[in-house]
């Protein structure tokens with residue numbers, strides 16, 4: 001089942017745990033800062049299909065990722 005995620009950039013603290021844990025390597029670091037001065041990450045599904053496994057959302061300490069099944 002295909003999925004997608006939505007990252008709340010203003011909650012993100014740039015820890016990159018989601019980048020490390022996504023088994024499909026679909027979350028990438030950026031050099032863009034949010035209002036609090038943290039580098040945010042982006043969802044980049046070009047590299048493969050999100051399976052909606054929810055690992056990224058579970059691992060995120062800031063609860064800034066929501067997962068949707070399509």
Ligand code: SF4
Pocket residue numbers: 003004005021022023024025026027049050051052053054055056057067
């Ligand atoms: S739900 Fe799973 S596959 Fe989709 S972005 Fe998160 S960790 Fe990656």
Ligand code: SF4
Pocket residue numbers: 007011012013014015016017018019041059060061062063064065
């Ligand atoms: S795990 Fe959460 S806080 Fe850390 S980089 Fe990913 S979205 Fe941001």
